[in-house]
Amino acid sequence: MLKxxxxxxxxxxxxxxxxxxxxxxxxxxxxxxxxNTTSKSGVSIHDSIDSKRIMSMVVIALMPALLVGMxxxxxxxxxxxxxxxxxxxxxxxLFGLAVMLPKIIVSYLVGLGIEFVVAQWKHEExxxxxxxxxxxxxxxxxxxxxxWMLAVAVAFSVIFAKEIFGGTGMNIFNPALIARAFLFFxxxxxxxxxxxxxxxxxxxxxxxxxxxTFTCATPLGEAGAGMEITTxxxxxxxxxxxxxxxxxSVIAIAVGAFILLWAGIASWRTMVSVFVGGALMxxxxxxxxxxxxxxxxxxxxxxHLMLGGFCFGAVFMATDPVTSCRTEKGKYIYGFxxxxxxxxxxxxxxxxxxxxxxxxxxxxxxxxxxxxxxxSNNINRRxxxxxxx
Amino acid sequence: MSLxxxxxxxxxxxxxxxxxxxxxxxLGICSALAVTSQLEPAIVMxxxxxxxxxxxxxIISLLRKTIPSRIRIIVQLxxxxxxxxxxxxxxxxxxxDVSVQLSVYVGLIxxxxxxxxRLEAFAMMNGPWESFLDGIGNxxxxxxxxxxxxxxxxxxxxxxxxxxxxxxxxxxxxxxxNNGMMTMPAMAxxxxxxxxxxxxxxxKDE
Numbered sequence: 001m002l003k004x005x006x007x008x009x010x011x012x013x014x015x016x017x018x019x020x021x022x023x024x025x026x027x028x029x030x031x032x033x034x035x036n037t038t039s040k041s042g043v044s045i046h047d048s049i050d051s052k053r054i055m056s057m058v059v060i061a062l063m064p065a066l067l068v069g070m071x072x073x074x075x076x077x078x079x080x081x082x083x084x085x086x087x088x089x090x091x092x093x094l095f096g097l098a099v100m101l102p103k104i105i106v107s108y109l110v111g112l113g114i115e116f117v118v119a120q121w122k123h124e125e126x127x128x129x130x131x132x133x134x135x136x137x138x139x140x141x142x143x144x145x146x147x148w149m150l151a152v153a154v155a156f157s158v159i160f161a162k163e164i165f166g167g168t169g170m171n172i173f174n175p176a177l178i179a180r181a182f183l184f185f186x187x188x189x190x191x192x193x194x195x196x197x198x199x200x201x202x203x204x205x206x207x208x209x210x211x212x213t214f215t216c217a218t219p220l221g222e223a224g225a226g227m228e229i230t231t232x233x234x235x236x237x238x239x240x241x242x243x244x245x246x247x248x249s250v251i252a253i254a255v256g257a258f259i260l261l262w263a264g265i266a267s268w269r270t271m272v273s274v275f276v277g278g279a280l281m282x283x284x285x286x287x288x289x290x291x292x293x294x295x296x297x298x299x300x301x302x303x304h305l306m307l308g309g310f311c312f313g314a315v316f317m318a319t320d321p322v323t324s325c326r327t328e329k330g331k332y333i334y335g336f337x338x339x340x341x342x343x344x345x346x347x348x349x350x351x352x353x354x355x356x357x358x359x360x361x362x363x364x365x366x367x368x369x370x371x372x373x374x375x376s377n378n379i380n381r382r383x384x385x386x387x388x389x
Numbered sequence: 390m391s392l393x394x395x396x397x398x399x400x401x402x403x404x405x406x407x408x409x410x411x412x413x414x415x416l417g418i419c420s421a422l423a424v425t426s427q428l429e430p431a432i433v434m435x436x437x438x439x440x441x442x443x444x445x446x447x448i449i450s451l452l453r454k455t456i457p458s459r460i461r462i463i464v465q466l467x468x469x470x471x472x473x474x475x476x477x478x479x480x481x482x483x484x485x486d487v488s489v490q491l492s493v494y495v496g497l498i499x500x501x502x503x504x505x506x507r508l509e510a511f512a513m514m515n516g517p518w519e520s521f522l523d524g525i526g527n528x529x530x531x532x533x534x535x536x537x538x539x540x541x542x543x544x545x546x547x548x549x550x551x552x553x554x555x556x557x558x559x560x561x562x563x564x565x566x567n568n569g570m571m572t573m574p575a576m577a578x579x580x581x582x583x584x585x586x587x588x589x590x591x592x593k594d595e
Contacts, residue, residue, distance in 0.1 A: 146564050160579060186570035
């Protein structure tokens with residue numbers, strides 16, 4: 001049925017008066033259907049999994065974290081209003097949905113709008129990379145981020161982190177993290193601190209109105225301020241704690257990780273080595289302590305891995321096939337250093353309660369270098385072996 | 390010989406657009422990032438560089454036949470350093486606040502690549518009048534880029550222009566916030582990049 005619609009529409013776009021919009025048409029067609037083009041020369045084998053199918057898989061893997069995140073928005077709101085007992089599960093979830101939907105819509109509208117314009121301008125196909133980025137960006141910001149800020153950050157990251165490098169597949173840095181980094185440095189008051197983690201306004205009659213002055217710190221924020229962490233292990237695991245929308249629930253992220261690994265999209269090497277690196281570094285700080293920031297240094301290593309964006313970053317950000325290492329052995333080093341740096345930034349710099357974003361961006365920059373050394377090392381070894389024979 | 394024949398006009402006009410020292414030759418970027426968080430210091434910096442480039446060009450051009458070529462760089466440095474010191478003293482005397490804001494960057498004009506480049510490439514081979522025009526042109530070519538960058542950085546970073554609030558209070562009440570990243574040098578680099586982008590988009594010479 002879909003195919004029929006596209007077939008009847010095609011002539012209007014390829015030759016007819018709407019030919020100016022053919023890349024838009026092409027984008028929708030290949031999004032809905034597997035393209036029926038085959039390679040024109042030589043022998044090559046394709047399976048039907050192209051990058052659009054991969055992207056859809058990642059979006060599916062993000063769903064558990066997103067749904068728990070929505071529920072958590074409502075939960076935190078009810079908790080803060082002291083109405084936990086009287087608010088039903090469904091109204092908490094619907095409130096979260098109502099808060100979250102505008103963010104997702106804004107993110108997709110702005111990002112895809114820019115992608116469409118650029119594709120039309122350069123006479124290229126529309127690139128599908130934004131499908132995942134557009135879902136990631138609303139999930140890694142605090143719930144209190146205004147929509148216009150989100151739009152500015154999306155525009156910035158799509159233009160400056162992606163399009164000027166040549167679009168999907170050419171970018172050095174993860175565009176979703178660039179959007180977050182932009183917000184973090186440009187509008188620090190809405191990206192960290194105590195006032196942004198709980199939705200405060202009623203939305204379509206759902207949720208509870210909270211006073212503007214209400215504050216609620218994230219566990220890492222509490223530790224950074226030298227206080228005891230008030231969140232227990234169970235809430236860390238299920239995700240019922242204040243934090244950026246998608247990052248709180250370990251169990252939902254684990255489901256997403258299984259989907260990614262089962263589909264063969266994300267690299268288990270990167271994921272495992274991020275956790276190993278983070279755990280080792282946290283153990284090191286546990287045993288040595290840190291004079292400038294003792295409370296964060298003393299967080300047990302398993303809690304370090306469950307708090308903040310560590311899991312989310314390890315599963316969905318570090319494994320991004322475009323910006324991580326391409327060589328299989330390089331992925332171990334790449335992931336390990338992300339884990340180490342994330343914990344090191346958390347502990348050593350009290351100004352940044354969360355180090356995962358900066359650690360991944362930093363290692364994105366070094367991924368090509370790691371690849372280069374592995375490849376040249378391999379070449380040398382083989383050359384040596386050839387000489388010996 | 391007229392004062393503004395076509396060759397002299399070229400010396401004055403080329404650096405403003407076609408052969409701009411910042412966006413084409415990518416010189417003087419360091420100070421372009423450092424002093425452009427506010428409009429006022431950027432304007433003062435642009436004028437200082439214009440004056441110093443023009444007069445050091447004239448002086449070197451007058452001396453060009455007597456300078457031994459093996460020690461020409463040190464002679465050029467002495468001339469530039471003298472002029473920079475004069476400008477720095479004038480700023481301290483008449484515009485103290487701005488000179489505090491500019492801090493070391495006035496002194497660092499000595500190391501500005503635009504200056505040494507013009508002395509080496511132009512003043513050593515041309516007469517004083519042409520050199521003067523070339524210095525003015527390059528200085529202004531540098532200055533207008535600085536002003537453009539500073540305009541956007543001050544407007545978006547602080548909501549002010551030349552210290553006066555431009556963005557109305559009602560925008561802030563509606564939820565608008567100043568972009569803190571605009572006040573950091575990283576954003577200046579991106580704005581310079583955008584200026585270069587626009588420049589290449591408009592002029593199709595390359």
